[in-house]
Amino acid sequence: QVQLVESGGGLVQAGGSLRLSCAASGTIFSLNAMGWYRQAPGKQRELVAGIASGGSANYADSVRGRFTISRDNAKNTVYLQMNSLKAEDTAVYYCYSRTSGTHVYYWGQGTQVTVSS
Numbered sequence: 001q002v003q004l005v006e007s008g009g010g011l012v013q014a015g016g017s018l019r020l021s022c023a024a025s026g027t028i029f030s031l032n033a034m035g036w037y038r039q040a041p042g043k044q045r046e047l048v049a050g051i052a053s054g055g056s057a058n059y060a061d062s063v064r065g066r067f068t069i070s071r072d073n074a075k076n077t078v079y080l081q082m083n084s085l086k087a088e089d090t091a092v093y094y095c096y097s098r099t100s101g102t103h104v105y106y107w108g109q110g111t112q113v114t115v116s117s
Contacts, residue, residue: 002026002106004095009111012085016115020080022095022108033098034071034078038091038113048093049080053100063089087117 008020035050049069051057057069068081078095095108
């Protein structure tokens with residue numbers, strides 16, 4: 001059974017930084033695409049960043065240059081370093097894992113990020 005456990009959310013002032021972590025278990029982590037979505041109140045869930053098993057990353061235009069996604073296959077963990085945070089980054093952030101070669105997604109429980117302006 002795949003489990004994803006997120007941590008690192010919280011309250012930060014605009015311009016500040018946070019690092020989110022997502023620890024995976026029950027899966028061959030190194031073979032999975034990983035990433036982060038977010039959902040703000042009243043808005044649809046949107047992709048923030050993704051990282052393939054080989055390490056290539058993609059970002060939403062709204063966060064490119066400010067956020068960095070990375071993975072540590074030895075620790076079965078994916079990270080999202082968020083810098084220069086803005087009020088509009090406030091959302092619940094969800095980690096996902098996609099089994100390689102499939103469209104099967106697993107989700108974490110979400111972690112709240114609140115940026116005060």
